[in-house]
Amino acid sequence: MEQTQNTAKRGSFTGKIGFVLAAAGSAVGLGNIWRFPYLAAKYGGGIFLLVYVGLALTFGFALMLGEIALGRKTGKSAISAFSSINKRFSFVGWLASAVPLIILPYYSVIGGWVMKYIFGFAFGDGSNMATDAYFENYLGNVSEPLIWFFIFVLLTAVVVFFGVDKGVEKVSKVMMPVLIVSMIFIVVYALITLPGAWDGVLYYITPDFSKFSVMTVVAAMGQLFYSMSLAMGIMITFGSYMKKDIAIDKSIHQIEIFDTGVAFLAGLMIVPAVFAFSGGNEAALGKGPGLMFITLPKVFETMPGGDIIGAVFFLMVFLAAITSSISLMETIISILMDKTKLNRRISCIITFGVILLLGIPSSLGFNVWSEVKILGLQFLDLFDFISNSVMMPIVALLTCIFIGYFLKPKTLIEEARLKEESFTAKLFKVVIRYVAPVCLIIILVSSILDVFGVMKI
Numbered sequence: 001m002e003q004t005q006n007t008a009k010r011g012s013f014t015g016k017i018g019f020v021l022a023a024a025g026s027a028v029g030l031g032n033i034w035r036f037p038y039l040a041a042k043y044g045g046g047i048f049l050l051v052y053v054g055l056a057l058t059f060g061f062a063l064m065l066g067e068i069a070l071g072r073k074t075g076k077s078a079i080s081a082f083s084s085i086n087k088r089f090s091f092v093g094w095l096a097s098a099v100p101l102i103i104l105p106y107y108s109v110i111g112g113w114v115m116k117y118i119f120g121f122a123f124g125d126g127s128n129m130a131t132d133a134y135f136e137n138y139l140g141n142v143s144e145p146l147i148w149f150f151i152f153v154l155l156t157a158v159v160v161f162f163g164v165d166k167g168v169e170k171v172s173k174v175m176m177p178v179l180i181v182s183m184i185f186i187v188v189y190a191l192i193t194l195p196g197a198w199d200g201v202l203y204y205i206t207p208d209f210s211k212f213s214v215m216t217v218v219a220a221m222g223q224l225f226y227s228m229s230l231a232m233g234i235m236i237t238f239g240s241y242m243k244k245d246i247a248i249d250k251s252i253h254q255i256e257i258f259d260t261g262v263a264f265l266a267g268l269m270i271v272p273a274v275f276a277f278s279g280g281n282e283a284a285l286g287k288g289p290g291l292m293f294i295t296l297p298k299v300f301e302t303m304p305g306g307d308i309i310g311a312v313f314f315l316m317v318f319l320a321a322i323t324s325s326i327s328l329m330e331t332i333i334s335i336l337m338d339k340t341k342l343n344r345r346i347s348c349i350i351t352f353g354v355i356l357l358l359g360i361p362s363s364l365g366f367n368v369w370s371e372v373k374i375l376g377l378q379f380l381d382l383f384d385f386i387s388n389s390v391m392m393p394i395v396a397l398l399t400c401i402f403i404g405y406f407l408k409p410k411t412l413i414e415e416a417r418l419k420e421e422s423f424t425a426k427l428f429k430v431v432i433r434y435v436a437p438v439c440l441i442i443i444l445v446s447s448i449l450d451v452f453g454v455m456k457i
């Protein structure tokens with residue numbers, strides 16, 4: 001049944017723009033707005049940005065091309081796409097499909113924080129939220145973050161349950177422009193009014209090579225997978241819906257420019273503000289997942305009408321987050337339906353329960369379970385680490401080996417209608433066969449050594 005549903009759905013992207021918008025809509029989310037800025041702040045600003053953009057243009061491009069072309073060629077989603085070409089590789093599809101299941105629970109915990117902030121601003125609590133200890137105190141609560149997390153997962157599940165995710169595209173069309181305009185406004189306002197913000201801009205865009213380490217590359221690579229929804233089977237599925245006459249390479253350029261543009265803007269909104277309020281203090285820059293929640297209320301506090309602007313901004317972040325969480329849940333459910341023959345609603349209820357269970361530790365890790373550390377990481381960071389720094393690099397490595405040595409790059413170069421002697425085709429081949437596998441092995445080994453504390457890099 002799922003098969004017929006899939007076939008009916010395939011080819012449903014109306015054209016080139018439809019494809020790019022859908023892929024970009026799935027790509028833009030908390031990864032761009034919440035995750036990118038805190039990593040950029042933590043890993044040296046400009047150097048992180050440089051490494052990220054370099055990886056996006058080479059590695060990100062090649063992997064996305066490989067996934068989309070693989071999907072379009074086979075007309076199948078991840079698990080079946082791999083197995084239809086080589087049975088021994090079907091486990092890669094499985095591994096890729098497990099990634100959304102690890103991401104969605106903690107993604108929803110952050111989604112819950114965002115919701116709390118919308119209501120906080122809407123009820124005029126902005127000045128209180130701008131105080132130093134507010135965020136930490138909030139996370140110290142056991143029940144409130146859990147309740148918001150629960151509401152976020154429930155909303156996601158309700159949309160998926162009733163199959164009203166067609167509305168997602170409409171929501172995205174309004175949300176994206178408003179989000180981008182409000183980010184530009186916040187950037188301009190902060191740069192004009194906050195003393196010291198320009199030092200932050202310099203930190204953000206000038207690479208300081210002394211801050212480079214292997215961990216910069218590890219973090220940038222993990223972020224690239226996360227932000228562009230790579231190495232988790234999503235782009236394979238997207239590709240299977242893509243019409244044959246659309247130029248894959250051009251579409252990827254547009255998706256990458258859009259996704260990286262939003263991330264860059266989010267960083268420009270947050271990193272200089274951190275500088276303005278802390279003078280570039282290392283501890284403030286290294287705040288991690290809380291950075292956006294700690295910094296932005298301080299900016300809104302200085303604005304006339306800041307509470308309203310804060311509420312609107314966080315509402316847009318929420319919409320970006322929930323459109324992503326809907327497609328993450330959709331992915332999990334379609335695999336479940338495919339493999340178990342359960343119907344959509346039952347699959348949805350099961351997934352809802354599992355996501356709740358898996359998300360609870362991430363939320364409690366900030367209060368009652370704050371002493372519990374696995375590999376030195378609290379739960380949210382642990383899930384983030386497992387998906388971004390372990391599973392996605394493994395999936396990416398296996399995908400590259402699969403394309404590079406079993407399927408052969410030539411097949412996908414033909415699928416993407418690239419001329420074999422073109423620069424793009426050569427780049428694809430070299431990256432997939434040599435550069436990416438070598439980098440990925442280095443990255444995997446170093447991130448694992450780092451977390452086990454064997455070697456500090």
Ligand code: TRP
Nearest residue numbers: 027029030031032226227229324
């Ligand atoms: N790319 C999304 C973001 O930046 C997160 C994400 C990862 C995602 N995998 C996905 C979204 C799959 C939709 C579908 O926030």
